[in-house]
Amino acid sequence: MESALDYWRARALLDWQIEMGADEAMLDAGLDRYTLTDARPAMTPAPGAAAAPAPVRLEEPDPVAVARAAAEAAADLDSLAVAMERFEHCDLGRGARSFVFSGGRPGARVMLLLDPPRREEDRAGTPVAGGAAVLLERMLAAIGLSTDTPDAERSVYMAPVLPWRMPGDRAPDPKDLAMMRPFLDRHVELADPDILVVMGSVACSALMKGGGLHRLRGRWDKLLGRPALPIFSPAHLMATPAAKREAWADLLALRARLEDGA
Template sequence: MSADADLSTQTGLAALVDWYVTIGVDIAIDEAPHDRFAESAAPPSGRAAAPPPVAAPARRAEPPARETRSPRPAAPVFTEEAARAAREAASEARTIDELQELLAGFDGCALKSTAGHFLFSAGTRGAALMVLDFAPGEEEERGGEAFVGPEARLLDNMLRAIGRDRSGAYLAYATPWRPPGARELNPAEVAALNPFLRRHVQLAAPRALLILGDFAARAALGSPDVARYRNGWFDYDHGGGTTRALLAPPLASLLRTPVLKRRAWRNLRAAAAALG
Protein backbone atom coordinates (compact mmCIF):
# COMPACT_ATOMS: atom_id res chain seq x y z
CA MET A 1 0.00 0.00 0.00
CA SER A 2 1.35 3.43 -0.89
CA ALA A 3 1.98 6.08 1.75
CA ASP A 4 -0.85 8.22 0.30
CA ALA A 5 -3.34 5.35 0.48
CA ASP A 6 -2.30 4.54 4.04
CA LEU A 7 -2.78 8.17 5.07
CA SER A 8 -6.19 8.26 3.38
CA THR A 9 -7.25 5.09 5.24
CA GLN A 10 -6.10 6.47 8.58
CA THR A 11 -7.95 9.68 7.96
CA GLY A 12 -11.12 7.81 7.03
CA LEU A 13 -10.93 5.61 10.15
CA ALA A 14 -10.46 8.66 12.35
CA ALA A 15 -13.48 10.31 10.76
CA LEU A 16 -15.53 7.13 11.30
CA VAL A 17 -14.59 6.97 14.97
CA ASP A 18 -15.51 10.64 15.39
CA TRP A 19 -18.89 9.93 13.78
CA TYR A 20 -19.50 6.97 16.15
CA VAL A 21 -18.77 9.17 19.15
CA THR A 22 -21.09 11.86 17.82
CA ILE A 23 -24.06 9.47 17.51
CA GLY A 24 -23.51 7.99 20.98
CA VAL A 25 -21.53 4.79 20.37
CA ASP A 26 -19.34 4.34 23.44
CA ILE A 27 -18.62 0.57 23.64
CA ALA A 28 -17.29 -2.06 21.25
CA ILE A 29 -19.28 -5.14 20.18
CA ASP A 30 -18.26 -8.75 19.55
CA GLU A 31 -19.74 -11.80 17.76
CA ALA A 32 -21.95 -12.99 20.70
CA PRO A 33 -25.08 -10.94 21.52
CA HIS A 34 -25.39 -9.40 24.99
CA ASP A 35 -28.53 -8.40 26.88
CA ARG A 36 -27.30 -5.21 28.54
CA PHE A 37 -30.71 -4.58 30.19
CA ALA A 38 -30.59 -7.99 31.91
CA GLU A 39 -27.03 -7.45 32.99
CA SER A 40 -27.84 -4.12 34.59
CA ALA A 41 -30.99 -5.49 36.33
CA ALA A 42 -29.29 -8.60 37.78
CA PRO A 43 -28.53 -8.45 41.55
CA PRO A 44 -24.86 -8.29 42.41
CA SER A 45 -23.39 -11.72 43.14
CA GLY A 46 -21.34 -12.31 46.24
CA ARG A 47 -19.80 -9.64 48.32
CA ALA A 48 -19.32 -6.33 46.73
CA ALA A 49 -15.82 -5.70 45.71
CA ALA A 50 -13.95 -3.38 47.94
CA PRO A 51 -13.28 -0.04 46.39
CA PRO A 52 -9.77 0.36 45.18
CA PRO A 53 -7.51 1.91 47.77
CA VAL A 54 -7.03 5.59 47.41
CA ALA A 55 -3.43 6.53 47.30
CA ALA A 56 -2.38 9.12 49.85
CA PRO A 57 -1.41 12.37 48.20
CA ALA A 58 2.28 12.68 47.74
CA ARG A 59 3.81 14.97 50.29
CA ARG A 60 5.19 18.04 48.64
CA ALA A 61 8.77 18.76 49.49
CA GLU A 62 9.18 21.85 51.62
CA PRO A 63 11.10 24.60 49.80
CA PRO A 64 14.28 25.75 51.47
CA ALA A 65 13.78 28.63 53.86
CA ARG A 66 14.69 32.00 52.49
CA GLU A 67 14.56 35.56 53.67
CA THR A 68 11.48 37.45 52.48
CA ARG A 69 10.43 41.04 52.77
CA SER A 70 7.23 41.96 54.55
CA PRO A 71 4.37 42.31 52.05
CA ARG A 72 3.26 45.83 51.22
CA PRO A 73 -0.08 46.70 52.80
CA ALA A 74 -2.95 46.20 50.40
CA ALA A 75 -4.61 49.25 48.90
CA PRO A 76 -8.04 50.09 50.30
CA VAL A 77 -10.81 48.19 48.56
CA PHE A 78 -13.51 50.85 48.90
CA THR A 79 -13.32 54.20 47.17
CA GLU A 80 -14.35 56.20 50.23
CA GLU A 81 -11.78 54.39 52.35
CA ALA A 82 -9.05 55.37 49.87
CA ALA A 83 -10.28 58.97 49.80
CA ARG A 84 -10.38 59.24 53.59
CA ALA A 85 -6.86 57.87 53.99
CA ALA A 86 -5.59 60.21 51.26
CA ARG A 87 -7.24 63.27 52.80
CA GLU A 88 -5.70 62.52 56.17
CA ALA A 89 -2.23 62.04 54.68
CA ALA A 90 -2.35 65.06 52.34
CA SER A 91 -3.55 67.38 55.09
CA GLU A 92 -0.35 66.72 57.06
CA ALA A 93 1.86 68.27 54.35
CA ARG A 94 3.06 71.81 55.02
CA THR A 95 5.42 72.02 52.03
CA ILE A 96 5.66 70.42 48.61
CA ASP A 97 8.63 68.37 49.81
CA GLU A 98 6.53 66.98 52.66
CA LEU A 99 3.68 66.24 50.27
CA GLN A 100 6.03 64.39 47.94
CA GLU A 101 7.33 62.30 50.82
CA LEU A 102 3.84 61.53 52.11
CA LEU A 103 2.58 60.51 48.68
CA ALA A 104 5.63 58.33 48.02
CA GLY A 105 4.91 56.47 51.27
CA PHE A 106 1.16 56.25 50.72
CA ASP A 107 -0.04 52.68 50.22
CA GLY A 108 -3.67 53.50 49.42
CA CYS A 109 -3.23 53.50 45.64
CA ALA A 110 -2.77 50.17 43.87
CA LEU A 111 -0.67 51.78 41.11
CA LYS A 112 2.22 51.94 43.55
CA SER A 113 2.71 48.18 43.24
CA THR A 114 2.68 48.11 39.42
CA ALA A 115 4.75 51.15 38.42
CA GLY A 116 8.50 51.06 38.15
CA HIS A 117 9.13 54.56 39.46
CA PHE A 118 7.61 57.30 41.56
CA LEU A 119 7.91 60.51 39.51
CA PHE A 120 6.56 63.65 41.09
CA SER A 121 7.45 66.91 39.35
CA ALA A 122 9.99 69.01 37.45
CA GLY A 123 10.56 72.68 36.71
CA THR A 124 10.52 75.46 39.27
CA ARG A 125 8.41 75.28 42.40
CA GLY A 126 6.70 78.54 43.16
CA ALA A 127 6.44 79.52 39.48
CA ALA A 128 3.40 81.53 38.41
CA LEU A 129 2.41 78.82 35.89
CA MET A 130 1.74 75.23 36.95
CA VAL A 131 1.28 72.58 34.26
CA LEU A 132 -0.47 69.35 35.24
CA ASP A 133 0.17 66.40 32.91
CA PHE A 134 -1.52 63.03 33.39
CA ALA A 135 1.26 60.49 34.05
CA PRO A 136 4.89 59.68 33.27
CA GLY A 137 5.44 58.47 29.72
CA GLU A 138 7.25 55.36 28.53
CA GLU A 139 10.65 57.05 28.45
CA GLU A 140 10.18 58.45 31.93
CA GLU A 141 9.11 55.05 33.24
CA ARG A 142 12.19 53.40 31.74
CA GLY A 143 14.68 56.00 32.88
CA GLY A 144 13.16 57.07 36.19
CA GLU A 145 13.29 60.83 35.47
CA ALA A 146 10.26 63.10 35.23
CA PHE A 147 9.40 65.07 32.08
CA VAL A 148 12.17 63.93 29.73
CA GLY A 149 10.32 62.07 26.95
CA PRO A 150 8.98 63.27 23.59
CA GLU A 151 5.83 64.69 25.14
CA ALA A 152 7.91 66.69 27.62
CA ARG A 153 10.06 68.03 24.78
CA LEU A 154 6.90 69.19 23.04
CA LEU A 155 5.85 70.91 26.26
CA ASP A 156 9.20 72.70 26.40
CA ASN A 157 8.61 73.99 22.87
CA MET A 158 5.13 75.14 23.84
CA LEU A 159 6.49 77.05 26.81
CA ARG A 160 9.17 78.70 24.68
CA ALA A 161 6.44 79.79 22.26
CA ILE A 162 4.97 81.99 25.01
CA GLY A 163 8.34 83.23 26.20
CA ARG A 164 8.76 80.80 29.09
CA ASP A 165 10.83 77.77 29.99
CA ARG A 166 11.12 75.47 32.99
CA SER A 167 12.59 78.24 35.07
CA GLY A 168 9.21 79.95 34.84
CA ALA A 169 6.93 76.93 35.06
CA TYR A 170 6.25 74.13 37.51
CA LEU A 171 5.46 70.73 35.93
CA ALA A 172 3.63 67.98 37.82
CA TYR A 173 1.79 64.72 37.21
CA ALA A 174 -1.77 63.83 38.16
CA THR A 175 -0.43 60.38 39.07
CA PRO A 176 3.25 59.89 39.94
CA TRP A 177 2.90 56.18 39.13
CA ARG A 178 2.39 55.32 35.46
CA PRO A 179 -0.77 53.18 35.07
CA PRO A 180 -0.35 49.91 33.13
CA GLY A 181 -0.73 50.67 29.45
CA ALA A 182 -1.17 54.37 30.29
CA ARG A 183 -4.84 53.65 30.95
CA GLU A 184 -7.13 56.13 32.67
CA LEU A 185 -7.42 56.04 36.44
CA ASN A 186 -10.29 54.03 37.89
CA PRO A 187 -12.58 55.58 40.56
CA ALA A 188 -10.63 54.13 43.50
CA GLU A 189 -7.35 55.51 42.11
CA VAL A 190 -8.91 58.92 41.51
CA ALA A 191 -10.21 58.92 45.09
CA ALA A 192 -6.76 58.05 46.40
CA LEU A 193 -4.87 60.67 44.38
CA ASN A 194 -7.31 63.59 44.22
CA PRO A 195 -6.65 64.90 47.77
CA PHE A 196 -2.92 64.94 47.05
CA LEU A 197 -3.51 66.78 43.77
CA ARG A 198 -5.62 69.46 45.41
CA ARG A 199 -3.07 69.90 48.17
CA HIS A 200 -0.30 70.02 45.57
CA VAL A 201 -1.94 72.93 43.74
CA GLN A 202 -2.67 74.67 47.02
CA LEU A 203 0.97 74.44 48.15
CA ALA A 204 2.37 75.36 44.72
CA ALA A 205 0.09 78.43 44.69
CA PRO A 206 0.35 79.21 40.96
CA ARG A 207 -1.41 82.15 39.40
CA ALA A 208 -2.54 79.91 36.52
CA LEU A 209 -2.99 76.14 36.21
CA LEU A 210 -2.78 74.47 32.78
CA ILE A 211 -4.29 70.95 32.85
CA LEU A 212 -3.28 68.73 29.94
CA GLY A 213 -6.02 66.37 28.81
CA ASP A 214 -9.22 64.86 30.14
CA PHE A 215 -7.44 62.07 32.08
CA ALA A 216 -5.53 64.63 34.13
CA ALA A 217 -8.64 66.79 34.51
CA ARG A 218 -10.78 63.92 35.83
CA ALA A 219 -8.10 63.07 38.36
CA ALA A 220 -7.67 66.70 39.45
CA LEU A 221 -11.37 67.50 39.59
CA GLY A 222 -12.47 64.14 40.98
CA SER A 223 -15.27 64.03 38.41
CA PRO A 224 -15.80 62.16 35.13
CA ASP A 225 -17.64 65.14 33.60
CA VAL A 226 -14.95 67.52 32.34
CA ALA A 227 -16.29 68.49 28.91
CA ARG A 228 -17.76 71.75 30.22
CA TYR A 229 -14.30 72.90 31.33
CA ARG A 230 -12.87 72.94 27.79
CA ASN A 231 -14.42 76.24 26.79
CA GLY A 232 -12.25 78.64 28.76
CA TRP A 233 -11.08 79.65 32.20
CA PHE A 234 -12.61 78.06 35.27
CA ASP A 235 -11.93 78.22 39.00
CA TYR A 236 -10.16 75.14 40.29
CA ASP A 237 -11.08 74.54 43.93
CA HIS A 238 -8.06 73.10 45.74
CA GLY A 239 -9.63 73.16 49.18
CA GLY A 240 -7.94 76.29 50.42
CA GLY A 241 -9.30 78.63 47.77
CA THR A 242 -9.36 78.61 43.97
CA THR A 243 -6.85 78.91 41.15
CA ARG A 244 -7.66 80.03 37.61
CA ALA A 245 -7.33 77.00 35.35
CA LEU A 246 -7.46 76.03 31.67
CA LEU A 247 -8.03 72.57 30.19
CA ALA A 248 -5.83 71.97 27.13
CA PRO A 249 -5.45 68.89 24.88
CA PRO A 250 -3.09 66.16 26.13
CA LEU A 251 0.46 66.18 24.84
CA ALA A 252 0.19 62.68 23.33
CA SER A 253 -2.78 63.80 21.23
CA LEU A 254 -0.89 66.86 20.04
CA LEU A 255 1.91 64.61 18.78
CA ARG A 256 -0.54 62.30 16.99
CA THR A 257 -3.00 64.95 15.75
CA PRO A 258 -1.32 68.25 14.88
CA VAL A 259 -4.65 69.93 14.15
CA LEU A 260 -5.27 70.01 17.92
CA LYS A 261 -2.32 72.37 18.31
CA ARG A 262 -4.59 75.24 17.31
CA ARG A 263 -6.67 74.80 20.44
CA ALA A 264 -3.56 74.29 22.56
CA TRP A 265 -2.08 77.49 21.15
CA ARG A 266 -5.19 79.42 22.18
CA ASN A 267 -4.88 78.01 25.69
CA LEU A 268 -1.21 78.95 25.86
CA ARG A 269 -1.83 82.49 24.68
CA ALA A 270 -4.62 82.87 27.25
CA ALA A 271 -2.30 81.64 30.01
CA ALA A 272 0.47 83.99 28.87
CA ALA A 273 -1.91 86.93 28.83
CA ALA A 274 -3.16 86.12 32.34
CA LEU A 275 0.37 85.94 33.69
CA GLY A 276 1.44 89.17 32.01
Protein backbone atom coordinates (compact mmCIF):
# COMPACT_ATOMS: atom_id res chain seq x y z
CA MET A 1 0.00 0.00 0.00
CA GLU A 2 1.36 3.39 -0.98
CA SER A 3 2.28 5.86 1.76
CA ALA A 4 0.43 9.15 2.12
CA LEU A 5 1.39 11.94 -0.28
CA ASP A 6 3.85 14.10 1.68
CA TYR A 7 5.18 17.57 0.83
CA TRP A 8 8.29 16.50 -1.05
CA ARG A 9 6.55 13.92 -3.22
CA ALA A 10 3.82 16.44 -4.03
CA ARG A 11 6.50 18.98 -4.94
CA ALA A 12 8.20 16.48 -7.26
CA LEU A 13 4.90 15.73 -9.00
CA LEU A 14 4.18 19.44 -9.38
CA ASP A 15 7.64 20.07 -10.88
CA TRP A 16 7.03 17.24 -13.36
CA GLN A 17 3.69 18.72 -14.41
CA ILE A 18 5.30 22.11 -14.95
CA GLU A 19 7.96 20.50 -17.17
CA MET A 20 5.18 18.85 -19.18
CA GLY A 21 3.62 22.26 -19.87
CA ALA A 22 0.92 22.59 -17.22
CA ASP A 23 0.72 26.24 -16.19
CA GLU A 24 -2.56 26.47 -14.24
CA ALA A 25 -4.27 24.29 -11.63
CA MET A 26 -8.06 23.90 -11.93
CA LEU A 27 -9.95 22.92 -8.76
CA ASP A 28 -13.56 22.19 -7.97
CA ALA A 29 -13.63 25.11 -5.53
CA GLY A 30 -12.06 28.55 -5.64
CA LEU A 31 -8.59 29.03 -4.13
CA ASP A 32 -7.71 32.09 -2.07
CA ARG A 33 -4.05 32.54 -2.92
CA TYR A 34 -3.68 35.43 -0.47
CA THR A 35 -3.97 32.98 2.41
CA LEU A 36 -1.27 30.62 1.14
CA THR A 37 2.18 30.46 2.69
CA ASP A 38 5.44 29.15 1.33
CA ALA A 39 6.44 27.46 4.57
CA ARG A 40 8.14 24.11 4.18
CA PRO A 41 8.38 21.44 6.84
CA ALA A 42 11.79 21.01 8.36
CA MET A 43 13.67 18.05 6.95
CA THR A 44 14.65 15.55 9.62
CA PRO A 45 17.88 13.62 9.06
CA ALA A 46 17.67 9.88 8.57
CA PRO A 47 18.39 7.75 11.66
CA GLY A 48 22.13 7.47 12.22
CA ALA A 49 22.96 10.33 9.85
CA ALA A 50 25.51 12.88 11.04
CA ALA A 51 24.19 16.32 11.87
CA ALA A 52 25.05 19.05 9.39
CA PRO A 53 27.95 21.22 10.56
CA ALA A 54 27.06 24.68 11.77
CA PRO A 55 27.82 27.43 9.24
CA VAL A 56 31.18 29.10 9.72
CA ARG A 57 30.99 32.85 10.27
CA LEU A 58 34.07 34.66 9.06
CA GLU A 59 34.86 37.81 11.00
CA GLU A 60 35.37 40.86 8.83
CA PRO A 61 38.81 42.45 9.20
CA ASP A 62 39.13 45.68 11.15
CA PRO A 63 39.66 48.39 8.48
CA VAL A 64 41.77 50.51 10.83
CA ALA A 65 44.06 47.57 11.58
CA VAL A 66 44.37 46.80 7.86
CA ALA A 67 45.19 50.45 7.13
CA ARG A 68 47.77 50.52 9.91
CA ALA A 69 49.51 47.42 8.58
CA ALA A 70 49.54 48.78 5.02
CA ALA A 71 50.84 52.16 6.17
CA GLU A 72 53.61 50.70 8.31
CA ALA A 73 54.74 48.53 5.38
CA ALA A 74 55.28 51.60 3.18
CA ALA A 75 58.97 52.45 3.07
CA ASP A 76 58.65 55.78 1.23
CA LEU A 77 56.08 58.26 -0.01
CA ASP A 78 55.63 56.56 -3.37
CA SER A 79 54.82 53.19 -1.82
CA LEU A 80 52.52 54.88 0.68
CA ALA A 81 50.58 56.51 -2.15
CA VAL A 82 50.18 53.12 -3.85
CA ALA A 83 49.00 51.51 -0.60
CA MET A 84 46.44 54.25 -0.01
CA GLU A 85 45.04 54.15 -3.54
CA ARG A 86 44.71 50.37 -3.39
CA PHE A 87 43.05 50.37 0.04
CA GLU A 88 39.72 48.61 -0.50
CA HIS A 89 37.89 49.33 2.75
CA CYS A 90 37.11 53.00 2.11
CA ASP A 91 34.35 53.56 -0.47
CA LEU A 92 35.12 57.23 -1.08
CA GLY A 93 37.53 56.46 -3.90
CA ARG A 94 34.73 54.94 -5.96
CA GLY A 95 32.87 58.22 -6.25
CA ALA A 96 35.80 60.60 -6.63
CA ARG A 97 37.45 61.60 -9.89
CA SER A 98 40.97 61.99 -8.49
CA PHE A 99 43.18 60.47 -5.83
CA VAL A 100 44.76 63.53 -4.20
CA PHE A 101 47.84 62.41 -2.32
CA SER A 102 50.02 65.48 -1.86
CA GLY A 103 51.41 68.69 -3.30
CA GLY A 104 54.41 70.94 -2.90
CA ARG A 105 57.92 69.71 -2.17
CA PRO A 106 58.62 66.58 -0.07
CA GLY A 107 61.26 67.20 2.54
CA ALA A 108 60.09 70.74 3.28
CA ARG A 109 60.31 72.12 6.81
CA VAL A 110 56.60 72.97 6.81
CA MET A 111 53.80 70.50 6.04
CA LEU A 112 50.22 71.69 5.59
CA LEU A 113 47.49 69.24 6.64
CA LEU A 114 44.42 70.28 4.68
CA ASP A 115 40.70 69.63 4.46
CA PRO A 116 39.59 66.90 2.01
CA PRO A 117 39.49 67.87 -1.68
CA ARG A 118 36.42 69.67 -2.88
CA ARG A 119 35.06 69.93 -6.40
CA GLU A 120 37.87 72.06 -7.85
CA GLU A 121 40.61 70.00 -6.20
CA ASP A 122 38.97 66.75 -7.34
CA ARG A 123 38.97 67.98 -10.92
CA ALA A 124 42.54 69.29 -10.77
CA GLY A 125 43.93 66.37 -8.76
CA THR A 126 45.74 68.76 -6.38
CA PRO A 127 45.26 69.53 -2.65
CA VAL A 128 44.37 73.17 -3.38
CA ALA A 129 42.99 74.52 -6.65
CA GLY A 130 41.38 77.56 -8.22
CA GLY A 131 41.17 80.82 -6.31
CA ALA A 132 42.10 79.08 -3.05
CA ALA A 133 45.41 77.99 -4.58
CA VAL A 134 46.17 81.56 -5.70
CA LEU A 135 45.39 82.92 -2.24
CA LEU A 136 47.47 80.21 -0.55
CA GLU A 137 50.53 81.11 -2.60
CA ARG A 138 50.09 84.77 -1.69
CA MET A 139 49.78 83.91 2.00
CA LEU A 140 52.93 81.79 1.92
CA ALA A 141 54.87 84.30 -0.16
CA ALA A 142 54.12 86.97 2.45
CA ILE A 143 56.31 85.05 4.92
CA GLY A 144 58.89 83.86 2.43
CA LEU A 145 57.46 80.39 1.66
CA SER A 146 56.16 78.67 -1.46
CA THR A 147 54.75 75.34 -2.60
CA ASP A 148 56.71 75.65 -5.86
CA THR A 149 60.37 76.18 -5.04
CA PRO A 150 63.32 73.77 -4.94
CA ASP A 151 64.69 75.53 -1.86
CA ALA A 152 64.02 73.22 1.09
CA GLU A 153 64.23 76.10 3.55
CA ARG A 154 61.47 78.03 1.79
CA SER A 155 59.36 75.20 0.44
CA VAL A 156 56.09 73.79 1.75
CA TYR A 157 54.67 70.27 1.48
CA MET A 158 50.95 69.54 1.83
CA ALA A 159 48.51 66.67 2.10
CA PRO A 160 44.76 66.42 2.76
CA VAL A 161 43.41 64.44 5.72
CA LEU A 162 41.45 62.37 3.17
CA PRO A 163 42.70 61.83 -0.39
CA TRP A 164 39.24 61.73 -1.99
CA ARG A 165 36.44 64.23 -2.38
CA MET A 166 33.41 63.67 -0.18
CA PRO A 167 30.13 63.16 -2.12
CA GLY A 168 28.49 66.54 -2.49
CA ASP A 169 31.38 68.10 -0.53
CA ARG A 170 29.66 67.06 2.68
CA ALA A 171 31.46 66.74 6.01
CA PRO A 172 33.47 63.50 6.32
CA ASP A 173 32.18 60.59 8.35
CA PRO A 174 34.28 60.10 11.50
CA LYS A 175 34.62 56.43 10.51
CA ASP A 176 36.31 57.40 7.24
CA LEU A 177 38.66 59.77 9.05
CA ALA A 178 39.58 57.10 11.60
CA MET A 179 40.02 54.49 8.87
CA MET A 180 42.46 56.61 6.89
CA ARG A 181 44.26 58.15 9.88
CA PRO A 182 47.09 55.54 9.94
CA PHE A 183 48.00 56.57 6.39
CA LEU A 184 48.11 60.24 7.35
CA ASP A 185 50.28 59.54 10.39
CA ARG A 186 52.70 57.55 8.24
CA HIS A 187 52.62 60.33 5.64
CA VAL A 188 53.82 62.84 8.22
CA GLU A 189 56.44 60.40 9.49
CA LEU A 190 57.88 59.83 6.02
CA ALA A 191 57.74 63.52 5.02
CA ASP A 192 59.41 64.41 8.34
CA PRO A 193 58.64 68.15 8.52
CA ASP A 194 59.76 70.40 11.35
CA ILE A 195 56.35 72.09 11.68
CA LEU A 196 52.77 71.06 10.94
CA VAL A 197 50.17 73.62 9.92
CA VAL A 198 46.62 72.28 10.34
CA MET A 199 44.73 74.32 7.77
CA GLY A 200 40.94 74.12 7.74
CA SER A 201 38.04 73.23 10.02
CA VAL A 202 37.76 69.58 8.98
CA ALA A 203 41.48 68.98 9.40
CA CYS A 204 41.45 70.71 12.78
CA SER A 205 38.45 68.72 14.06
CA ALA A 206 39.99 65.47 12.87
CA LEU A 207 43.48 66.01 14.27
CA MET A 208 43.41 68.49 17.15
CA LYS A 209 41.85 68.26 20.60
CA GLY A 210 40.13 70.95 22.61
CA GLY A 211 37.53 72.38 20.24
CA GLY A 212 37.00 73.67 16.73
CA LEU A 213 39.21 75.80 14.54
CA HIS A 214 37.77 79.13 15.68
CA ARG A 215 38.73 78.28 19.25
CA LEU A 216 42.13 76.73 18.53
CA ARG A 217 43.53 78.87 15.72
CA GLY A 218 46.69 80.75 16.53
CA ARG A 219 47.59 78.48 19.47
CA TRP A 220 50.60 76.22 19.14
CA ASP A 221 50.13 72.59 20.14
CA LYS A 222 51.81 69.22 19.59
CA LEU A 223 50.74 66.78 16.89
CA LEU A 224 52.61 63.56 16.08
CA GLY A 225 55.55 64.81 18.12
CA ARG A 226 55.83 68.07 16.18
CA PRO A 227 54.74 71.67 16.83
CA ALA A 228 51.40 72.26 15.14
CA LEU A 229 49.56 75.49 14.38
CA PRO A 230 45.86 75.49 13.38
CA ILE A 231 44.94 78.29 10.96
CA PHE A 232 42.10 79.21 8.59
CA SER A 233 42.05 77.69 5.13
CA PRO A 234 42.17 79.86 1.98
CA ALA A 235 38.63 78.73 1.12
CA HIS A 236 37.39 80.08 4.47
CA LEU A 237 39.24 83.36 3.97
CA MET A 238 37.66 83.78 0.54
CA ALA A 239 34.22 83.30 2.06
CA THR A 240 35.02 85.39 5.18
CA PRO A 241 37.46 88.19 4.26
CA ALA A 242 37.24 89.66 7.77
CA ALA A 243 39.18 86.63 9.05
CA LYS A 244 42.26 87.61 7.04
CA ARG A 245 43.54 89.76 9.93
CA GLU A 246 43.64 86.71 12.21
CA ALA A 247 45.19 84.62 9.44
CA TRP A 248 47.95 87.20 9.00
CA ALA A 249 48.73 87.07 12.72
CA ASP A 250 48.97 83.28 12.50
CA LEU A 251 51.30 83.48 9.50
CA LEU A 252 53.56 85.85 11.42
CA ALA A 253 53.63 83.36 14.30
CA LEU A 254 54.64 80.65 11.84
CA ARG A 255 57.44 82.81 10.41
CA ALA A 256 58.74 83.59 13.89
CA ARG A 257 58.79 79.89 14.77
CA LEU A 258 60.75 79.10 11.62
CA GLU A 259 63.24 81.87 12.30
CA ASP A 260 63.75 80.54 15.82
CA GLY A 261 64.59 77.12 14.38
CA ALA A 262 61.18 75.52 15.12
